[in-house]
Amino acid sequence: MGARAASRQWSNALFVAPYLIAYLCLLIFPLVSGMGLSLFKADLFGGREFVGLENFARLFKDTVFLQSVANTFYFVLLTVPPLTVIPLFLALLLNRSDRTAAIFRGVFFSSSVLSVTIVTLIWRMILMTEGGLAANIRHAMGFDAIPFLSDPNLVMISMAIITVWWCLGLPMMLYLSALQQVPQDIYEAAELDNSGWFRTLWSITLPALSRTVILVAIFQCVLQFQLFGQPQLITQGGPNGASRPIVLFIFEVGFRRWDIGYAAAASQILFGIILLATLIQYFVTSRKQVSS
C-alpha cells in the first residue's frame, strides 16, 4: 500500500513536468552555460579559448562598463520608488466601482500595453530638442528648449520619466487586486470606531497591502535593472555614455563586437547585482514584518 502511494506520488510529478522541462531548458541551462561561457574568450560565430577570470578582470578595469553599472543603479533609484508609490496612490484613488474610476483605470493601464518601440517613438516626439512637443511649448512661452536627450545630466531622468509612464499599469492592477481582498468588515468595524480616512489607511489598508508593496518593489527592481530598449532606441547610450545601462553594454559587446565571452561575464555581474538587490530587499522587508 505504502509503495503504491509512493508510486502515485511520483506520477503526480508528471503534472509539473512540462513546466519543469521548459524551465530547465530555457532558464537554468542558458544560465549555467552563460556562467561557463564567461570563462572563455569567445567569438559569436567561431573560436573559443579558456581564459579563466580574465573577462571579469577586464570588466573591472573597463571605464565604459563601470559607467554603465553606475548608470543602471542611478536609473533603478530614479524609477523603483515612483513605480512602487505612484501606482499605490492611483489604486487607492481608483478602488471604486463607479464608471469614472473604471475609465481612469483603463487610461492608466493603457500605456502598459504599448511596445517599447511605440513608447520611445511617442516620447522622442515629446522630448526632442528640435521640434519636440516640450520644446515647442517652451518656445511658445519664450524659453529655450530643455535638452532632455542631449544633456548627460538630464538624459537618465528622461529615461526614468518615460519608464514610469510606461510601467505604471501593472503595479496599479496588483495593488487594486490586493485592495479588493481586504475584508470589508474590518473597514466597517473601523467606521463604527469612528476611525478617520488617514487612520484607516495607515492602520488597515497599508498593513494589508504590505506583501504586495514588497512584491511590487522587488518586481520593479528586477525589471528596471534590465533597462535596455528605451536608451537603445532613443540615445544609443549617449550623450557621453550617460544613458548606457548594463544590458546595452552587454548587447553592444556581444552582438556588435561578437565578444560573447566578455558579454557573458558582464551578464553574470548583472545577475549577481539583481540577485543581491532582491535578497537584501526581501530580508529587510521580511525582518520589518516580523518585528512589527
Add this chain to the structure above:
Amino acid sequence: MKKLLLAVALLALGSCSEKSEVTEISVQRIFGECRANVPKGQPPLRNPDGECEIVTQILDDFEKRNPDIRLKVNIAPWPGYDQLSAQYAAGDPPDVVTMHMSVMPDFVSRGLIEPLDADFAKVGLDVNNFTPAARNGVTVKGHVYGMPFDNWTQLWHINMGLFQKAGLVRDGQPILPHSPDELLAQARQFKQATGLPYLLQPTDNERAAFTRNIYTYLLDQNAVFFPDNKHIRLDTPEARRIVELFRQIYAEGLMAPAQDYPAAMAAFLNGQGGICMVGTWMIGAFEAEANTPGRPLSAGYAVRPYPMLYGGKQTAYVDGHAWVMPRRERTPEQRAAVIRLMKFLQQRDYDWSRTGHLPTQADIARSPQYLGLPHRDGIVALATVGQTLPAGVERQIAIQDIIGDEMASAITGHKPVAQALKDAEHRVNDLLFHVL
C-alpha cells in the same frame, strides 16, 4: 477504433497536395519600409528616387518577372547586423541579405557567407563589369563574396538659396573652403547673413557620421591611422586638428545642436541650415524637393564631395552595399533563385544609382544615362579616388561605433578632445586585441 483510423487516414490524404512549383527564398534588406508609397505592381506614389522606394520596386519587379520564385522580404533596421547576428546565432540566417562591404571580411573570416564566383560564372553574371571600387569591396582573399549594389560616401548637400543670401556663390557655383580657417570664416559669414547654422549633421543618437568625417579628413592629411590591422592611431596631431575644428564649429553655433538623424534631414529640407553632411543616398530625395516649387530647396540645391581642408588630393572615405548569400542549408532551386535575383539586381544598377549612390557596373558609370542624372558628373570620380579602410581590419562597424561615440562626446563638449581621442584609441585597440 476503426473510425479513428479512418479519420487519421483521411486527414493524411487530405494533407497531400501537388508539389509546389514556386521556390521561396528569404530576402533581408535595410533601406526602410515604404510599402504605403509603393503599392504592389505600381510605380512609387511619391519620392520615386528614394532608396526604399527603388529597392521595393526592384524586388516587386523581380517577383513579377519570375513567377516561379517567391521572395519573403524582411526589412531590418539599419545597419542590420544586430538582427543578422542573432539570426546566425539561432541558425536561421536569410537566403540573401544586404551587407556593407566593410563588414564582409568579418563574415568571410568565420565562413558565414558563401563565395559566389562559380555561381556568377554559371549564369553569366560578369564580375569584370564591376567598377574597381565595387570589385575590391566584394573581393576577399581572391574570391567574390557578393553582388555589389553600390558604393557610397558622405557628401556636402548644399542649400544654394541660403548660400546665395550669404554671398557664398560665384558663377552659379557654391564657394567652398580649402582650409580650416576658410571653413570657419565662411561658416561665420553664413551665420551672420542668414542667422542659421552653416552645417547640419546628426549629433544625437548617431555614431557613424562623425566617424566618417574623421576618416575622410585623416585621409586628406595622408595620415596612416591603421598602421596594421590590429591597431589604430587616433591620439595624433592630425586627428586632434580635425576634432578641434568640429568642436569649435559646434561651440560657435555654426552647426545645429541636439539633432538626431531625422531631425537633421528635416532641418535641411525646411531650409534651416546651409550644408547637410550626409551620404549619397539622400541625393534623390533632396533633388525631388528641389524640383518641388515653393519648397525651401527649390531656390537651388548642389552636391559636392567633402572639400579637402588640409591640402591633400581629393579623396573620401567610401564604403558600399552588397548582396551576399549566407551559408545555410538550401535546396539547389533556392540557390539558383538567389543567383537569379543577384543577376537581376546587377541589371537594375542604373535604377539603384538614381538614389545618388555610385554605380557598381562600369558600363552604367560611363553611360550618358547615368551621367545625365543630376549632380552625378561632380561625384562619379569618388568611385575612383575614394578609399576604404584596410581590408584586413575586422569589426569595422564596432570601431565606427566607438569612434563616433567618443567624437560626439568631444564635439558636443562633454569630454575634452584629447581625452576623447585617447579613449577612442584605447577602446578600439582593446577591441582589436581581443578579436580571436
